[in-house]
Amino acid sequence: METIFYFRCFKGIVLREALRFIHQKERFFSALVRPLVWLGIFAAGFRSVLGVSIIPPYETYIPYEVYIAPGLIAMIQLFNGMQSSLSMVYDREMGSMKTMLVSPIPRWFLLISKLLAGVFVSIMQVYAFLLIASLWDIIPPISGYFTILPALIISGLMLGALGMFLSSAIKQLENFAGVMNFVIFPMFFASSALYPLWKIEETSYWLYYVCFYNPFTYSVELIRYSLYSQINIEYSIGIVIFTLIFLILSIIGYDPARGNLQKKGGKK
Amino acid sequence: MTPALQIKGVSHSFGDFTALSKVNLEIKPGDFTVLLGLNGAGKTTLYSLVTRLYNNVSGEINIFGYNVRENSTSALKHIGVVFQQPTLDLDLSVSENLDYHSSLHGISAAEAKVRIKDEIKRVDLEDKLNEKVRSLSGGQRRRVEIARALIHKPKLLLLDEPTVGLDIGSRQLILKHVKTLCKKNKLAVLWATHLIDEIDKGEKVVVINKGKILESGEVGAIIKKTKTKNIRESFNKLVGLK
Numbered sequence: 001m002e003t004i005f006y007f008r009c010f011k012g013i014v015l016r017e018a019l020r021f022i023h024q025k026e027r028f029f030s031a032l033v034r035p036l037v038w039l040g041i042f043a044a045g046f047r048s049v050l051g052v053s054i055i056p057p058y059e060t061y062i063p064y065e066v067y068i069a070p071g072l073i074a075m076i077q078l079f080n081g082m083q084s085s086l087s088m089v090y091d092r093e094m095g096s097m098k099t100m101l102v103s104p105i106p107r108w109f110l111l112i113s114k115l116l117a118g119v120f121v122s123i124m125q126v127y128a129f130l131l132i133a134s135l136w137d138i139i140p141p142i143s144g145y146f147t148i149l150p151a152l153i154i155s156g157l158m159l160g161a162l163g164m165f166l167s168s169a170i171k172q173l174e175n176f177a178g179v180m181n182f183v184i185f186p187m188f189f190a191s192s193a194l195y196p197l198w199k200i201e202e203t204s205y206w207l208y209y210v211c212f213y214n215p216f217t218y219s220v221e222l223i224r225y226s227l228y229s230q231i232n233i234e235y236s237i238g239i240v241i242f243t244l245i246f247l248i249l250s251i252i253g254y255d256p257a258r259g260n261l262q263k264k265g266g267k268k
Numbered sequence: 269m270t271p272a273l274q275i276k277g278v279s280h281s282f283g284d285f286t287a288l289s290k291v292n293l294e295i296k297p298g299d300f301t302v303l304l305g306l307n308g309a310g311k312t313t314l315y316s317l318v319t320r321l322y323n324n325v326s327g328e329i330n331i332f333g334y335n336v337r338e339n340s341t342s343a344l345k346h347i348g349v350v351f352q353q354p355t356l357d358l359d360l361s362v363s364e365n366l367d368y369h370s371s372l373h374g375i376s377a378a379e380a381k382v383r384i385k386d387e388i389k390r391v392d393l394e395d396k397l398n399e400k401v402r403s404l405s406g407g408q409r410r411r412v413e414i415a416r417a418l419i420h421k422p423k424l425l426l427l428d429e430p431t432v433g434l435d436i437g438s439r440q441l442i443l444k445h446v447k448t449l450c451k452k453n454k455l456a457v458l459w460a461t462h463l464i465d466e467i468d469k470g471e472k473v474v475v476i477n478k479g480k481i482l483e484s485g486e487v488g489a490i491i492k493k494t495k496t497k498n499i500r501e502s503f504n505k506l507v508g509l510k
Contacts, residue, residue, distance in 0.1 A: 005374025012371020016360070023359045099355045102319045103372035104344040110372075 009105045010113045017117035031125045035072035039136055043068055055196055057228040069138045070224035071193025077122045077156045084118035085163030089170055108251045119156030126152055144227045151226035154239055155219040161246035168253025187216040215242040270333045272297045272424045272456030277327035280313055287313040288479040295458055300450045302467050303460040305476035311460040312352055315428045319349055348417035352428040354409055358402040362412055373420035387415035407438025424456045464500045477507040
């Protein structure tokens with residue numbers, strides 16, 4: 001199959017996701033309200049309770065709002081990744097997923113295109129959030145608005161791939177609600193999104209390790225560094241590894257010969 | 269002549285339940301074949317295997333000579349599918365849905381525009397192109413799905429109970445449209461149904477029950493073979509209905 005066919009297919013999948021996003025205005029609104037509630041209420045209440053010392057990439061003492069901003073950006077991507085997977089479970093249950101899966105374009109390409117389409121949507125949400133967050137004096141260096149982009153792509157891919165793998169393993173829409181609770185909340189709270197890892201280490205050593213090996217921490221930290229135009233090799237390598245693992249698992253999950261669809265469809 | 273669809277010795281199980289057992293089936297280009305069976309007979313499972321939604325691990329499925337397992341890209345290129353469940357995106361317009369399908373088959377935007385216009389005209393829904401699918405009736409949605417299945421010019425059209433839940437008028441319209449396509453364009457069609465009145469004289473019928481093909485052939489031949497008066501009686505006799 002010619003390369004141009006792949007490009008057209010990719011374009012179509014991204015366009016569809018963008019159209020769905022535009023048509024569902026409440027989705028855009030809720031995606032923005034969620035982190036803004038955290039920023040406006042939670043951060044305001046906790047800024048006096050939690051003191052944050054100088055930690056890289058920051059070069060000075062920072063208000064708590066500035067500290068949690070990268071975590072909230074990653075939260076936007078986490079919710080978007082899970083929501084996009086939720087729509088895959090819905091599409092599969094409702095049948096519209098079949099339209100995509102019977103395309104002659106190889107399935108791995110279709111799934112990665114679908115993932116990238118979700119990442120594209122999440123990036124639009126993040127920039128809208130950054131615009132509003134400037135009202136709270138969360139203003140990174142101008143270069144940060146550009147250097148955050150590759151971090152958002154890789155982080156969005158990782159979280160989307162995790163969601164896609166979960167969606168391949170879930171049979172019914174109802175089950176997905178449980179996964180949302182068991183995946184989103186533990187991932188968010190057991191990470192460096194709301195408090196630095198050294199603070200967690202002071203409290204509990206085992207919790208520190210849970211947070212340290214939590215893939216979401218890698219998203220948060222990659223975004224934190226990139227927002228200040230810096231790169232952290234450890235987190236960058238980590239997130240690439242997590243992305244590859246989740247991608248491979250989700251492609252296997254949707255492979256008719258090996259994946260979870262086959263287990264649901266019939267045994268070998 | 270290479271068969272449009274060739275199924276040889278295909279079986280499929282869901283756990284301990286055998287959904288299909290050693291199914292053999294062949295459709296030639298230009299054939300209108302009715303896959304007749306009650307609900308749960310195995311029709312949808314067979315469609316899922318042909319379209320590679322499920323993996324066939326026993327037997328062989330070939331589409332115009334291409335094995336769906338070994339050469340799925342070439343095989344799937346020739347198929348147009350109308351699934352039993354509605355598969356249109358309700359929040360998008362008719363044209364957005366059709367554009368999406370075109371892109372999934374690698375068709376350029378300019379070419380897609382021409383093909384969409386042609387196909388939507390054939391199902392008499394030109395005036396609905398910019399309307400949201402949600403606002404269409406059940407019959408109109410089905411016609412859009414048939415138009416969509418034909419945009420990439422497949423040579424084999426698979427329809428899984430496409431008229432279920434529709435009124436008599438919509439049913440007749442869809443049936444007539446597909447049968448015309450079959451005759452005019454030499455399109456091979458596999459039409460799964462449990463509605464016997466959708467079968468006309470001279471057509472090929474495959475009776476499936478509990479995952480097994482019980483009988484296959486031209487309507488008249490099946491009636492003769494089963495020593496009954498009509499295809500309804502033949503079907504009832506074959507599947508053990510009184």
